[in-house]
Every structure is written in C-alpha cells, then in structure tokens.
Amino acid sequence: MWIDTHCHWDAPEFADDRDAVLRRAQAAGVERFIVPTVQAADWTATQAICRAAGQPYALGIHPLFTPQALDEDLRLLDAQLTEASGDPLLVAVGEIGLDFFVAGLDPERQQFFYVEQLKLACKHGLPVILHVRRSADQLLAGLRRVAVSGGIAHAFNGSRQQADAFLDLGFALGFGGAMTFERALQIRRLAAELPETAIVLETDSPDIPPHWLYRTAEQRAAGERSRNEPAELPRIAGTLAAMRGWSLAQTAAITRANALRVLPRLAAC
Ligand SMILES: [Zn+2]
Numbered sequence: 001m002w003i004d005t006h007c008h009w010d011a012p013e014f015a016d017d018r019d020a021v022l023r024r025a026q027a028a029g030v031e032r033f034i035v036p037t038v039q040a041a042d043w044t045a046t047q048a049i050c051r052a053a054g055q056p057y058a059l060g061i062h063p064l065f066t067p068q069a070l071d072e073d074l075r076l077l078d079a080q081l082t083e084a085s086g087d088p089l090l091v092a093v094g095e096i097g098l099d100f101f102v103a104g105l106d107p108e109r110q111q112f113f114y115v116e117q118l119k120l121a122c123k124h125g126l127p128v129i130l131h132v133r134r135s136a137d138q139l140l141a142g143l144r145r146v147a148v149s150g151g152i153a154h155a156f157n158g159s160r161q162q163a164d165a166f167l168d169l170g171f172a173l174g175f176g177g178a179m180t181f182e183r184a185l186q187i188r189r190l191a192a193e194l195p196e197t198a199i200v201l202e203t204d205s206p207d208i209p210p211h212w213l214y215r216t217a218e219q220r221a222a223g224e225r226s227r228n229e230p231a232e233l234p235r236i237a238g239t240l241a242a243m244r245g246w247s248l249a250q251t252a253a254i255t256r257a258n259a260l261r262v263l264p265r266l267a268a269c
Contacts, residue, residue: 001252002237003259003266004033004230006095006129006154006174006202009055010046013206013227021205022053025230029252032269033203033230036095036129036154038062040073043080050089056269058094058129059084060117063110064102074116081124088268092151093121094129098142101133114139118146127151127263130171136162143169150262155204157187160194167198172262174202177210177228180239192243200262201237201255205229210236 004025008014014021025033035057037046043059050057059080061069077093084090096117098110121128128151132139136158150170155178156163163173178184179191191199205228209215212235215226234248241251260266 001029001031001256002201002233003256004030004203004205004233005152005200005259005263006176007033007035007205007230008038008207009033009035009205009230010037010042010049011206014229018049021229021231022055025233028231028234030230030233032056032266033205034058034091034129034263034266036060036062036092038095039065039069040076043077047084047087051087054089054269056089056091056263056266058092059090060094060096060129061113062095063097063099063105063114063131066105066109066113069113074113074120077117078120078123081120081126085124088265090126091263091265091269092127092129093117093124094151095131095154096128097131097133098135098138099131099133100135100138111138111142115142115146118142118148121148122146125149126265129154132156132158136166140165140169152200152262154202155208156190159186160190163190163194163198167195170262172200172258173198174200175240176202176204176236177208177213177232179243180210180212180236181214188243191240196244196254197258197261199240199255200259201233201240203228203230203233203236205232210239
C-alpha cells in the first residue's frame with residue numbers, strides 16, 4: 001500500500017534488528033522501501049540484503065562520502081550498474097547530490113562526483129535520487145547540463161520556484177518527518193500547495209525522525225532513541241493527508257502513483 005522512497009535500511013543503526021524493521025514496515029502496510037546507497041564499499045552488501053528481502057535499491061556515491069571516494073569508484077559504479085541492469089530491484093542512481101550545509105566538504109569534488117554520476121544515470125537509462133541541502137540551484141544547473149530522465153529530490157526544503165524547476169525536469173519531491181513539525185512552515189506550505197503529482201513520501205530512516213520520535217541532544221546523550229524507521233511512514237503520511245484534505249487511502253494511492261511515475265522500474269519490483 002505505502003512506498004517509502006528513501007530508507008537507509010542498510011545503515012549500521014539497523015544492524016541489530018534489520019529483519020524486525022522489515023517486518024514492522026510490512027505489518028504497517030509499507031510494502032516497499034527504496035534503499036539508496038552512499039559509498040562503493042556498501043554496494044554489494046546492500047544489493048544482497050535488498051535482493052534477499054525483495055526491496056528496491058539505488059547505487060551511488062553520497063556527497064557526504066565524497067572526501068573518501070576515489071575517481072576509480074565511478075568506474076566501479078559503471079560496472080556495478082551494468083551488472084545489475086537486469087535486476088528489477090535496481091531503480092535509480094543514488095544517493096547523489098550536493099551538500100553546501102555540512103562544513104569541510106570540497107565543493108569542486110562534490111560537483112565532480114555529482115556530474116559524473118548524472119552521466120552514468122543517463123548512460124544506464126536510470127533516474128536519480130538527489131540529496132539537496134542548500135544546493136538546489138547548483139543541482140538544477142547540473143540537471144540542465146546532463147539530461148537525466150528525472151527522479152526524486154529527497155528531503156526537499158527549497159523555495160516554491162526551485163520546487164517548480166525540479167518538477168519541470170521530471171522530478172518528484174520527497175516529504176517525510178520534517179513536515180510533522182508545526183514550525184517547518186516552508187516545508188508544510190510546499191506539501192500543502194504543490195500539485196499532487198509532485199509529492200512522494202519518505203522516512204530517510206534512521207534519520208529525520210517525525211516529531212513524536214524527536215529527542216533533544218540531551219535526551220539522546222541520556223540513551224533515549226530517536227531512530228526513525230519505515231513503519232512510521234503511514235503516520236507521517238497522516239500529516240500530509242490532514243494538510244491536503246485527503247483520506248489516507250487517497251494519500252497512499254497518489255504518492256504511490258507518483259513514485260511509480262518518477263522511478264518506473266518500481267513497477268516491476
Ligand atoms: Zn539519504
């Protein structure tokens with residue numbers, strides 16, 4: 001019924017109870033979650049757990065992992081995409097993008113991996129899953145240079161104008177736990193007002209907890225957990241449903257159709 005379009009199920013945070021996380025997702029009606037990868041060292045292991053569980057995945061180098069990434073990893077990515085070309089569970093190149101919020105990252109190195117991975121997405125006929133943080137305009141510039149077939153701008157938090165530019169390029173925008181916070185005015189306004197074809201749902205597990213899982217730094221230091229997981233998606237979707245005046249069933253159907261449109265290979269998963 002539900003599709004979580006962004007879930008780092010392969011993350012170390014799930015090492016102790018990965019199977020239970022999958023079972024809770026399925027019990028909550030989250031039939032699919034898409035697992036984007038972040039570095040070459042993870043691709044084969046993540047493919048293996050996704051194939052065993054029948055869950056879709058994406059292959060890529062995340063901007064926060066560009067400091068340790070090697071030029072050679074792009075050749076490996078090309079080979080891995082070729083190897084997986086017949087695997088219906090491979091749905092995109094991702095997670096790729098640019099992060100101009102986190103300090104200490106080399107912008108040129110990020111741009112290099114971003115653009116080269118856009119080219120690989122084109123070569124392999126795959127959409128992309130984008131990490132957007134203070135980087136929407138630069139990401140859009142890359143998409144205008146290298147014409148990928150679209151995809152998802154995940155955890156979108158830009159302006160309406162930037163949102164419309166992504167939509168014009170064949171992208172949907174990912175909304176999740178952030179919109180459950182009353183103070184997230186810009187994200188909530190976008191979620192409420194964008195055309196319904198624009199929106200896909202995501203948890204970004206184990207990150208971006210919804211407000212009911214949020215813990216302050218002090219609480220976390222005291223051992224309280226704020227880990228997000230895909231089973232939270234229907235409740236997160238309830239926030240969107242309330243803002244749009246949709247039923248939960250409508251919300252599931254609309255966001256599912258959008259996910260299938262921007263990631264067409266999902267239909268065969
Ligand atoms: Zn991510």
